[in-house]
Every structure is written in structure tokens, then in C-alpha cells.
Amino acid sequence: MQRKCLFCFNKTLNYFEFMQESLQNIRTLIASLIDINDEEWAYYSAMFELKKFKKKEIILQVGEVAKSVFFVNRGLLRIYFLDKNQKECTFHFAQELSFATDYESFLRKTPSKYSIQAMEDTEVVIMSHFMVHDGYKGLRYGEKLGRVLAETHFFLFSNKLLELYTQTPLERYEQMNKLFPKILQRVPQHYIASYLNISSVHLSRIINEQPRN
């Protein structure tokens, strides 16, 4: 089955090759956390769904219940919330080979406090609520996988909170560049400024003061 790639219009791509690559990426990630055998993988991977989003598309909106976990295979997502003045605050970027959702909304089926937007044309693998809970029970180490992913998610939030209090804007900027290499080339600067919780003017000053290689 041949399909036109949504992003690369001058190139015809094999949909199944795309899917295989995505699934292989997820399997590698999962296998780095738990032991998963071929039989389990065959059963589990049949439930994944591939989806593509256009640049700027909103894929989760504050107030909706998050029904999916998105695994980013290609592209970049921005996770943000609205502050008390309804100003967008960028919380996180989900780059290739990482997960994105409002985890609390997804797990508790409560209205999402975050929105998610594609920063580039983005290809994700979708995991449904059923699939995740089926995985907890059905995989031999499913609950362990759930625990490790919850812990990883927790470390992310804990460090984000501490950074805001304990690091200077320059330190947060350096930390961001380590976490998300090339993010400055991929995302408009006002989103970066809102991620760092500083003004765009302050961000420009930091960027201009960096030594050029």
C-alpha cells in the first residue's frame, strides 16, 4: 500500500515502512525499560495507531479529557497551559522519541489542564486509555513499565519546579539547550521565552551574549 507522505509531497512513501519504523522506535524504548518478548510485542503493537498532524495544529485542548498518549516519532510538540491572565505558558517540548499527553487527565479522565500543539508537521503513534491499561495487566512487566514511566514523568515535573526557583534564567537557558538540542532553530522565540518564564527581550539578550562558534 503506497501513500503520499503528508509532509514530503515530492516523495512517495510506504505507509507500512513508516509504521514499522515508529513501532521499532517504541519497542527499543520499552525494551530499555522492561523485558518484552516477541509474543507480547506482536499482541501489543497491533493496537498502536499512527497519526500525522500539521504544523500549528492543536491536538489537545485545555478542558478536554486527554484520551491518548502521543509518542512522537518525527516532529515536535509543545505542551502549554494558560496562566491566570489567560496567557500561554509553555511547559515542555516533546521531541522525537518521547511521550506527550496531560498525564493526569489521561489517567484520571479529568479535564486537561494542558494543551498540546504541533510545532512542526509531526508524526505520532497513539496509545489509547484501553491500550495503556491493557498493557499494565497483559505484559509480564506492564505494571513496572507504568511505574517507571510515571516516575520519569514525575522527575520531569519535579525538576521543572525546582529550576524555576533555584536557577537563574541563564542557567535555565543552558539546561533547555541540553534537554532540547536545536530547539532555538525549531520553535519561535516567544515560546522559548515563555518556557523559560522570562520576557522575549530578556531571551534576546541571553542569546546575543552567547559566544558564537
Added chain:
Amino acid sequence: MQRKCLFCFNKTLNYFEFMQESLQNIRTLIASLIDINDEEWAYYSAMFELKKFKKKEIILQVGEVAKSVFFVNRGLLRIYFLDKNQKECTFHFAQELSFATDYESFLRKTPSKYSIQAMEDTEVVIMSHFMVHDGYKGLRYGEKLGRVLAETHFFLFSNKLLELYTQTPLERYEQMNKLFPKILQRVPQHYIASYLNISSVHLSRIINEQPRN
């Protein structure tokens, strides 16, 4: 075996009764999350250790590796960190029937970013690193318990972060009173102010503006 209670000097208490009450509280909490049978409980509960701390005692210091999870049976703990000016910021209060540790430090064996201090004479049950990891493997639903506790911990951090951005100081104050009833009578006001991320003057104004019942 009769022991003098560390906190109530005019009363002789049975150490084992104390321990039994603490263990029953933990068992009730665990049983609300997973199915645990008598055999599992007998094996697991034998590893708990009871410890008492005096008011104001520091029980975990920034920079140490957190070797234990504390389950508060009686009393109150304050979890705090130091901001970039070395000022103490209160992050959380662990009241009766809740857990406290630097979870990341405990799980990853890295230096703790938080300190923990007893706000009152406090009685805790201690779980060691070995015990927690043994529980993940040894209990039929140990990994599920680990997952649910990691998720709960994550919700706490996620909401704390969002509150700082999305709620007014008054809203944060009301939220705190729901989470920690009577906290105002138990903790000096400057710790409350630092929990709410406002000045002590601002906190006094909020308290004085509350309707008196």
C-alpha cells in the same frame, strides 16, 4: 514491653501497640490501592521500622541521599528546598497518613534537593530502599502499588506547579486549607507564607480578611 512515649512524658505507652497502630494505618492505605493478603502482609510488615523525631529536628538534609520513605503516623513534616538566594521555600507538608521523602533522590540514589523537618514531635514508619524494591517484586501487585504511588506523587507536583501560575494567592491559600486542615494552628506563619510563595505581610492580610465563624 513497656516504653516511655517520647512525646507524652506523663503517660507510659506500649511500644508494640504504637507499632501495631502505625502498621494498621499503612495496611489500610496499601489495601485501598492494591489487593494484599495476610501472608504478604506478614512478610512485608516485619521489615518496617518505627522512628520518632523531635519537633524542629531535620530528618533529611539537601545533598544527602534519601535512604528512606517516611510514612507519617502522628505529627507533621515540612518538605522544603533552598532557592537561588539560599532562602528556604516550603514545598509541601506531610501530615498524618501520608508519605514523605525526596522521591527522586530515593529512587535514583542521587543527592537530595529537598530537606525534611519535623514541625511537631513526629512518629514515622520507615521504609528502606531495599524494602520498597523488594515490595515491587515480592508482592503480587507490588509494581502496581509503585505505579500508583508514583502517579500520586506526580499529580502532587503537577498541581503545585500549575497552582503557582494559574491561581491567585487567595486561591492558593484556600486550596492549602482544604489539603491541610488546621495547618495554620500547627505551623509558624513564615513557613505558610513560603509555601504560598507570598510575603508574611501578604499572608497576614489574607488571614485578616477571612470571615470569622
